[in-house]
Amino acid sequence: MSIDTLTITDILNLPRDQPVAVPAGLLHDLIEAHQAVKDEVAALQDEMAQAGEEIAALTARVASLEGLQEQDVTRIYCDIAQDRQRIAKLEKPPEPQPLQKDRAEVLRGLLAANGGKMLASEARKKMHLSAERFSNLLNVCNFIDRKPYHMDRRKDIIILKSELVRPNY
Numbered sequence: 145m146s147i148d149t150l151t152i153t154d155i156l157n158l159p160r161d162q163p164v165a166v167p168a169g170l171l172h173d174l175i176e177a178h179q180a181v182k183d184e185v186a187a188l189q190d191e192m193a194q195a196g197e198e199i200a201a202l203t204a205r206v207a208s209l210e211g212l213q214e215q216d217v218t219r220i221y222c223d224i225a226q227d228r229q230r231i232a233k234l235e236k237p238p239e240p241q242p243l244q245k246d247r248a249e250v251l252r253g254l255l256a257a258n259g260g261k262m263l264a265s266e267a268r269k270k271m272h273l274s275a276e277r278f279s280n281l282l283n284v285c286n287f288i289d290r291k292p293y294h295m296d297r298r299k300d301i302i303i304l305k306s307e308l309v310r311p312n313y
Contacts, residue, residue: 240284247271248285252304255288260304263293267302 150158158164240248254267268278282290282302293299 244281244284247273247281248287251281251285251302252287255302255304261301264290264300264302 155164250271251267254270255262264278264282268275271278273281282288287305289303289305290300291303293301
């Protein structure tokens with residue numbers, strides 16, 4: 145039986161022990177093609193193994209970067225919380241010191257004696273305070289208003305607020 149007269153389905157239906165005459169050149173070409181396919185399959189398996197190793201390395205790197213990102217996010221949240229606390233401290237008026245409380249009462253009495261308002265520079269001179277200490281005192285006193293003097297805008301007038309509002313110190 146010649147291979148040239150058989151179709152592929154005929155060849156596949158032949159019994160396994162059926163001898164078939166195949167030219168040696170064709171058999172040699174089949175063996176070479178088979179070896180080439182085996183080599184290509186082996187190369188592809190090597191590439192797949194290498195790709196699997198690269199994927200594993202990239203997965204580990206991604207996990208590492210996610211951990212670093214989580215640490216950075218946590219650090220940033222902590223920094224934001226600390227910044228908010230600092231800002232809240234800065235926005236809150238300072239607590240008066242014991243000496244400032246006494247001076248605040250003197251200033252209240254001085255303003256009450258002068259009809260509830262007077263120039264800030266006059267009050268500072270009468271209290272014998274430096275400009276810095278007087279400015280700090282005015283910052284902690286919540287019972288006064290400061291307004292520019294209408295005749296000289298460079299000067300401030302301090303005004304005693306209504307007695308209905310009591311100081312919180």
